[in-house]
Structures are given as C-alpha cells and as structure tokens.
Amino acid sequence: MPPRPLHRSGPDFAHEAAAWRIGEVPVAGADEVGRGPWAGPVVAAAVILDPARVPDGLDDSKKLSAARREALYEIxxxxxxxxxxxxxPARIDATNIRQATLWALARAAQGLPRAPRLLLVDGNDLPPVGCAARAIIGGDGLVASIAAASIVAKVTRDRLMGELGRLNPGYGFERHMGYGTPEHGAALERLGVCRHHRTSFAPIRLRLARESEAAE
Structure with a gap:
C-alpha cells in the first residue's frame, strides 16, 4: 500500500504520497544552494526518501541551525x-547562473541510484530531466524530499567552502561561504581574485577590470 502523508509541522510527505497513490514512483526532491555568492560552486542535491523512514525535523535548511543541519544530513x-x-565557477561564467543551476539540478537527479519517475524541485524553474517534473515555490519549506535535498546541498557546500578557506587562507571562505560580505570585499582588496571566484559576477568583474587598468 502507498504510504500515508505524515502530519507534522513544516514540510510533509503529502506530495510524495500522492505520487505513490498513482504509481508515480520513485519520487525525488531537488534543491540547490549557492546561486548568489561571489565564489565557489552551486551545489545541487536530489533525494529519494524512504516513506517508512522520513526523518523528523526536516525543514528549509536556512531555518535550521548548523548543528541541526549536520545531524539531519547524517540521517x-x-x-x-x-x-x-x-x-x-567556470561553468557559471561560461553560461550564466540560471543555466549552471539547472545543469547541476539535472546532474543531481541523474546521479540517483534509481531514476525518479517524478522530480519535485524548489522554485519556479525546471531542469532538463528525462522524467516528469514539478516546480514548487517555497518547496523547501513544504515538501519533505525537497527539504532533505536543501539540507544535503547546504551541508555539502558549507563543508566545501570550509576546505576552500583552509586551502586559500585570508579570504574567509569558511565564514562567509563566498557571499559578498564586507570581509570578503576587504579580502579581495588585499589578495585579489582567485580561481574560485565567479568572474562573470559584477563585483569580481569590476575588480579584475581595475587590476587590468592598474597593470597598464
């Protein structure tokens, strides 16, 4: 029998349960993190939840503490x-942030152990996947599998940016995660642009132009 929707605060399993009832399984949720930063990749995740083991406490990753995200990531x-x-960054700069994000979401869905019959995606834009797909605005706060994907993407990217901070001391990647903070701006003034920056983003593009003018 298909699973019943779980009644809980925050995201629930209702969308996935509806797909189960009509045989549209497996169903996956997908989300991304990192569209706005000046540096680092966009990270996308896709998750197929086990209906019998939906973790308690799933929510939009932005609403969770770092410790709670880490614990849920493991579960x-x-x-x-x-x-x-x-x-x-190279793909972001070669295309644009929207196309790079959709590409990453599609790659995440294609990398699942089982091909989903239905992909539920946070937002209003659909990646090019070979299955039915549905965009849900605010899905990371409504749909359990999208919330799970948002947590996986966030924890994965935060860990990666921590490692980039260790390998590129002075930029503070481990603190601001590549976002355009005053600390990040000051680091650019001191150290210049590194290979992890998105050269198509205006603050980085302008910084490179100033460096080029100074060198002439």
Whole structure:
C-alpha cells in the first residue's frame, strides 16, 4: 500500500504520497544552494526518501541551525537515496547562473541510484530531466524530499567552502561561504581574485577590470 502523508509541522510527505497513490514512483526532491555568492560552486542535491523512514525535523535548511543541519544530513544519507552535483565557477561564467543551476539540478537527479519517475524541485524553474517534473515555490519549506535535498546541498557546500578557506587562507571562505560580505570585499582588496571566484559576477568583474587598468 502507498504510504500515508505524515502530519507534522513544516514540510510533509503529502506530495510524495500522492505520487505513490498513482504509481508515480520513485519520487525525488531537488534543491540547490549557492546561486548568489561571489565564489565557489552551486551545489545541487536530489533525494529519494524512504516513506517508512522520513526523518523528523526536516525543514528549509536556512531555518535550521548548523548543528541541526549536520545531524539531519547524517540521517538523510543513512536512510535515503542521495545524489549531489556541482556547477563550478567556470561553468557559471561560461553560461550564466540560471543555466549552471539547472545543469547541476539535472546532474543531481541523474546521479540517483534509481531514476525518479517524478522530480519535485524548489522554485519556479525546471531542469532538463528525462522524467516528469514539478516546480514548487517555497518547496523547501513544504515538501519533505525537497527539504532533505536543501539540507544535503547546504551541508555539502558549507563543508566545501570550509576546505576552500583552509586551502586559500585570508579570504574567509569558511565564514562567509563566498557571499559578498564586507570581509570578503576587504579580502579581495588585499589578495585579489582567485580561481574560485565567479568572474562573470559584477563585483569580481569590476575588480579584475581595475587590476587590468592598474597593470597598464
């Protein structure tokens, strides 16, 4: 029998349960993090939850503490099918942030152990996937599998940016995660642009132009 929707505060399993009832399984949720930063990749995740082991406390990753995200990340990876994909700065700069994000979401969905019959995606834009897909605005706060994907993407990217901070001391990537903070701006003034920056983003593009003018 298909699972019944779980009644809980925050995201629930109702969308997935509806798909189960009509045989549209497996159903996956997908989300991304990192569209806005000046540096680092966009990270996308896709998750197929086990209906019998939907973790308690799933929510939009932005609403959770770092410790809670980490704990849920471990539970999700133990109980669900998970795939992660990265759109690096080079791809973002070669296309644009929208296309790079959709590419990463599609890659994440394609990387799942089982091909989903239905992909539920946060937002209003759909990636190019070979299955039915549905965009849900605010989905990371409404749909359990999208919330799980948002947590996986956020934890994965935060860990990666921490490592980039260790390998590129002085930029503070481990603190601002590549976003355009005053600390990040000051680091650019001191150290210049590194290979992890998105050269198509205006603050970085302008910084490179100033460096070029100074060198002439």
């Amino acid at each position: 999700i990876c133990e109980t669900a099918e998970v795939s992660v994909a990265f759109a690096p």
